[in-house]
Amino acid sequence: MTIKQPDGEASAALTLNMSQKRLRHRPRRAYLKGGRELLTLFLVLLLLSPFLWMVIMAFRPAADVFDLTLWFHPTVDAFRALRDGNFLASFSNSLWVSAISTVLSLVLGVPAAWVLTRWRFRARSQVALWILVTRMAPPIAFTIPFFLAWRWLGLLDTVIGLSIVYLTFNLAIVIWLMQTFFAAVPVALEEASWLDGCALWRSFWLISLPLVKPGLAATAILCFIFSWNDFFYALILTRTHAITAPVAIVNFLQYEGWEWSKIAASGTLVMLPVVAFTLLMRRYLVHGLTAGGLKD
DSSP states (O other): OOOOOOOHHHHHHHHHHHHHHHHHHHHHHHHHHHHHHHHHHHHHHHHHHHHHHHHHHHHSOGGGTTOOOSOOOOOOHHHHHHHHTTHHHHHHHHHHHHHHHHHHHHHHHHHHHHHHHHOOOTTHHHHHHHHHHTTTSOGGGGHHHHHHHHHHHTOTTOHHHHHHHHHHHHHHHHHHHHHHHHHTSOHHHHHHHHHTTOOHHHHIIIIIHHHTHHHHHHHHHHHHHHHHHOOHHHHHHOSSTTOOHHHHHHTTEETTEEOHHHHHHHHHHHHHHHHHHHHHTHHHHHHHHHHTTOOO
16 A cells, blocks of 8 residues: 655645634734733722722822822822821831731741651651641630730730730741741751751751742731731730730721821831732742642
8 A cells, every 4th residue: 555645836835724724823822812811910900999089088188088099199298197196006017017027937846847857756646737827726715815815924015925826826826837848848948957966956947948938928928918917816905005907997987087198108108018028028028828739
């Protein structure tokens, strides 16, 4: 049986036909790609519209705060009013509380996660489970115990007391997240450092910890956001000296009327630290949220 090869004319016709099909499909692909980009842009604007509108309200004059026109004379009177009031002190309290609780959570939780990942002991799985149990109950269930204990210890209305409360909730998140990242680090690297004379904790500090920097960044952002956005415990456990920014914003909702310009201005300021922190860590954040799911 012989296979007849196509002659030159037939081959040229076949090539021309395939090229015409590609040209016909190319505009359709371009339209689909453009449609996806427009849909993505629309969804992004839809999700960001409340935040954009809040920023616009912050710079509007108080008399025109509900005006729907996009063209107006911007003013910073609302921000000046925040400076003259007590909001900056509350903003500073939020920064201190979030920073202290995040740092303490990482200092205590990261070594604990490494130990639970590397050491093989009988109750290892039970210990990890009991750590997770602390996050299973709703936070409101611990309100009365915290309030009574903090009143007896003299920690009510203090930055340290509120930081310790957030530490108890963030610690479980840090341990469980960092366990995944440490599990992705090959044990052979640590064993090689031991053969070179490196001590146990020195191996942790010089070998394991630098390899999980993306995980540290992602975990730190999650802890910071939880502490920064909390309203309930800050309302219950503070009175005047340790009031945080979310509680201070509620003080603008008065019986005489709601001060919408101050609410929008304070909300804009409250967003800035989280946005800035996330932008600084974005290079590690994306890698950290995905690298923990891979195991070499």
